[in-house]
Amino acid sequence: MSEPLITLEHVTRTFTVKGQTIKAVDDVNLTIPQGEMLCLVGESGCGKTTTGKMIAGLLPTSAGRILYHGKDIATIAGNDRKAYRLGVQMVHQDPYASLNPTQTIYDILAAPLQHHGFTRGEYETKRRICHLLEIVDLTPPDDFLEKYPHQLSGGQRQRVSVARALTVLPTFIVADEAVSMVDVSIRISLLNMFARLKDEMGVGVLLITHDLALAKYFAWEGRIGVMYLGRLVEIGPARQVVEHPQHPYTQVLLSAIPEADPDATRAKPRVALRSTDMPSLLRLPTGCTFHPRCPVFAGEVCENIVPPLEKANWGSEAACHLVHANES
Amino acid sequence: MAEPTLSVRDLSIVYQARRGQVQAVRNISFDVERGEAVALIGESGSGKTTVGLGLMRLLPATANIIGGSIVYRRYKNGSNSASRETEVLALKGDNLRQFRWRECAMVFQSALNALNPVLRISEHFADTAKAHGYLSGYRQGTALRERSWQLLSMVRLDPERVWRSFPHELSGGMRQRVLIALALLLEPQLLILDEPTTALDILTQRNIMDVLKELRDKLGFSMLFISHDLALAAELADRVATVYAGKIIEVGDVRTIFRRPYHPYTIGLIKAVPTLTSDKSSLVSVPGSPPDLIQLPTGCKFHPRCPLADERSQQEEPALIEVEPGHHVACWHWTHAREALKAYRAET
Ligand SMILES: Nc1ncnc2c1ncn2[C@@H]1O[C@H](COP(=O)(O)OP(=O)(O)OP(=O)(O)O)[C@@H](O)[C@H]1O
Ligand SMILES: Nc1ncnc2c1ncn2[C@@H]1O[C@H](COP(=O)(O)OP(=O)(O)OP(=O)(O)O)[C@@H](O)[C@H]1O
Ligand code: SF4
Ligand code: SF4
Ligand SMILES: [Mg+2]
Ligand SMILES: [Mg+2]
Numbered sequence: 001m002s003e004p005l006i007t008l009e010h011v012t013r014t015f016t017v018k019g020q021t022i023k024a025v026d027d028v029n030l031t032i033p034q035g036e037m038l039c040l041v042g043e044s045g046c047g048k049t050t051t052g053k054m055i056a057g058l059l060p061t062s063a064g065r066i067l068y069h070g071k072d073i074a075t076i077a078g079n080d081r082k083a084y085r086l087g088v089q090m091v092h093q094d095p096y097a098s099l100n101p102t103q104t105i106y107d108i109l110a111a112p113l114q115h116h117g118f119t120r121g122e123y124e125t126k127r128r129i130c131h132l133l134e135i136v137d138l139t140p141p142d143d144f145l146e147k148y149p150h151q152l153s154g155g156q157r158q159r160v161s162v163a164r165a166l167t168v169l170p171t172f173i174v175a176d177e178a179v180s181m182v183d184v185s186i187r188i189s190l191l192n193m194f195a196r197l198k199d200e201m202g203v204g205v206l207l208i209t210h211d212l213a214l215a216k217y218f219a220w221e222g223r224i225g226v227m228y229l230g231r232l233v234e235i236g237p238a239r240q241v242v243e244h245p246q247h248p249y250t251q252v253l254l255s256a257i258p259e260a261d262p263d264a265t266r267a268k269p270r271v272a273l274r275s276t277d278m279p280s281l282l283r284l285p286t287g288c289t290f291h292p293r294c295p296v297f298a299g300e301v302c303e304n305i306v307p308p309l310e311k312a313n314w315g316s317e318a319a320c321h322l323v324h325a326n327e328s
Numbered sequence: 329m330a331e332p333t334l335s336v337r338d339l340s341i342v343y344q345a346r347r348g349q350v351q352a353v354r355n356i357s358f359d360v361e362r363g364e365a366v367a368l369i370g371e372s373g374s375g376k377t378t379v380g381l382g383l384m385r386l387l388p389a390t391a392n393i394i395g396g397s398i399v400y401r402r403y404k405n406g407s408n409s410a411s412r413e414t415e416v417l418a419l420k421g422d423n424l425r426q427f428r429w430r431e432c433a434m435v436f437q438s439a440l441n442a443l444n445p446v447l448r449i450s451e452h453f454a455d456t457a458k459a460h461g462y463l464s465g466y467r468q469g470t471a472l473r474e475r476s477w478q479l480l481s482m483v484r485l486d487p488e489r490v491w492r493s494f495p496h497e498l499s500g501g502m503r504q505r506v507l508i509a510l511a512l513l514l515e516p517q518l519l520i521l522d523e524p525t526t527a528l529d530i531l532t533q534r535n536i537m538d539v540l541k542e543l544r545d546k547l548g549f550s551m552l553f554i555s556h557d558l559a560l561a562a563e564l565a566d567r568v569a570t571v572y573a574g575k576i577i578e579v580g581d582v583r584t585i586f587r588r589p590y591h592p593y594t595i596g597l598i599k600a601v602p603t604l605t606s607d608k609s610s611l612v613s614v615p616g617s618p619p620d621l622i623q624l625p626t627g628c629k630f631h632p633r634c635p636l637a638d639e640r641s642q643q644e645e646p647a648l649i650e651v652e653p654g655h656h657v658a659c660w661h662w663t664h665a666r667e668a669l670k671a672y673r674a675e676t
Contacts, residue, residue, distance in 0.1 A: 043530065192613065210530060213606075214602050217602040257530060259559055260598065261603065264603075270534070
């Protein structure tokens with residue numbers, strides 16, 4: 001494996017809600033090599049965005065450390081700090097909220113270019129902007145320069161957000177997929193664009209999504225991580241996680257997904273949950289937090305002991321008392 | 329065979345916008361049979377929601393229904409001939425109010441915000457009943473509660489817990505189920521669901537889909553789904569219609585549409601959805617962007633994005649014709665579109 005770009009060591013993030021402390025992210029460990037395509041999946045509120053924000057330095061950790069090229073991002077200084085600040089960019093979940101409505105696309109992209117001294121003078125700035133718009137498939141670029149965000153479709157706005165992130169030549173992008181932005185063809189072409197960025201510029205991506213089929217497609221050569229109530233409960237090679245899920249929660253998720261094939265989706269065996277209610281972060285279950293819903297719940301051990309994330313099969317790791325790596 | 333519950337013919341709807349007229353729905357015709365589930369699929373902005381709002385006569389003031397007809401047929405339980413036939417576009421006042429909810433109910437796209445935040449769930453049921461003159465008089469209290477609780481259990485909610493709750497105390501999926509129960513309160517024969525699962529989590533989506541299947545088996549109403557989610561259509565619909573630029577361009581039985589689509593756009597749409605079992609290379613996105621509904625392209629509205637477009641496609645818009653029993657397509661080249669697209673993809 002190449003040198004890790006980003007390392008999460010026991011990363012935890014708490015929030016105070018109505019005077020009570022909740023753990024939005026709980027003891028997450030993760031090593032991301034350069035140029036990796038990684039997906040984080042899980043139900044709403046499981047801590048995906050919070051994790052992404054901490055990686056992008058937009059939110060401090062409450063405990064644990066995040067390293068960029070081996071340096072703690074909380075204490076990183078000088079040139080290293082600047083390299084990290086520019087090197088890791090986040091593309092936001094909601095492209096409506098994240099672009100300034102009073103600025104043209106040209107202004108939106110010119111600001112970071114000029115501020116960080118990537119281009120000098122209008123001619124060079126414009127050339128670079130046109131190039132960026134071409135990279136994100138907004139062509140011909142001249143059609144877009146003078147437009148305002150509200151004159152673009154959701155998918156186009158998302159592309160502008162990506163182009164803006166690319167202005168500073170990042171090595172890693174955290175892309176938080178909006179659930180509302182569901183148009184299939186737009187999504188696939190956005191993801192293909194990320195794949196091209198990786199091939200051409202070596203840019204790694206953390207994609208945050210609800211859609212496991214999309215995650216498999218996107219992270220084909222990379223990994224999928226599954227989060228549940230703030231914890232990473234499974235991580236492994238994308239195709240293996242989908243074809244040979246190790247953790248009972250991953251199995252439930254996969255069996256629940258409808259397929260765009262009428263026969264397959266109607267014949268698909270479903271793994272039922274013991275309870276459909278998602279527990280509140282304010283009253284987290286003890287032991288394995290999945291135990292009140294787990295279809296293969298194994299009694300006391302699940303209720304009392306937090307299962308650690310350990311080596312399982314098919315190159316994956318899983319956090320479940322019942323999952324063990326086969327001897328081979 | 330009995331006549332359809334709903335027959336839409338040549339429905340056209342426009343919006344007045346500053347830049348001109350938005351042709352959101354153009355000459356749409358389709359039927360929803362008794363007890364049948366039909367899905368309208370298509371990309372964002374293609375006019376799906378506008379069709380739904382038009383059927384309910386709930387369009388905003390800037391919209392105009394410029395032509396067509398919507399015939400609704402009421403059936404009595406167990407009877408095979410319609411007891412009443414209504415032209416929905418001619419309904420006014422009380423009759424229109426009766427039609428909404430009693431005959432046809434809709435769960436809206438932005439449903440998660442559709443409940444009034446200051447009213448308890450119980451009050452939502454009471455208000456809906458009152459507004460439509462349902463179960464009036466002295467019996468109202470207990471009978472309404474009984475019926476509501478029955479519906480809440482049917483959508484797998486715990487009535488005891490939910491009844492006294494305010495909307496913000498419920499999760500998105502719970503609110504969505506409350507709305508489905510509420511829509512069914514007056515025993516409508518047609519339920520329109522606009523993106524019923526789009527903003528929800530996988531497990532909640534699964535729950536809603538199972539609930540809808542169960543309800544339909546038990547209560548036998550017809551459903552019209554409006555969604556970009558092809559998987560939802562694959563799982564729940566009997567028939568599927570593809571909408572492009574305000575027009576139905578293909579319609580057929582769910583298996584036919586997913587297995588043997590003829591229209592290049594439907595073929596493209598299905599190819600663009602990743603599935604858990606599909607291979608990476610089999611996925612292709614539909615190139616280009618949706619058309620401007622104010623200045624529509626000439627001829628076939630898909631031609632600027634269609635690899636098979638020729639001169640005829642650019643000049644004449646193909647009509648929706650029946651090419652096999654029950655399978656309608658609007659494309660000049662439907663006979664060889666699939667093979668031609670395969671060859672095209674192999675080349676590029
Ligand atoms: N600033 C905040 N203050 C209080 N609680 C927060 C804050 N940000 C997030 N949370 C809580 O932390 C938990 C994790 O939130 P997060 O946004 O990371 O989830 P997510 O996995 O991205 O969900 P979604 O799929 O809905 O986007 C949630 O319970 C959320 O309510
Ligand atoms: N009030 C309005 N005024 C003007 N144009 C409108 C209005 N409402 C919708 N439109 C336009 O009409 C077209 C059809 O919109 P509609 O909401 O029916 O699409 P849709 O297929 O439901 O899309 P989505 O999948 O995004 O919900 C779009 O181009 C939209 O911009
Ligand atoms: S540890 Fe126990 S409760 Fe948790 S996932 Fe494994 S079997 Fe289920
Ligand atoms: S009519 Fe022509 S442009 Fe339209 S879908 Fe068919 S082949 Fe393509
Ligand atoms: Mg999020
Ligand atoms: Mg809509």
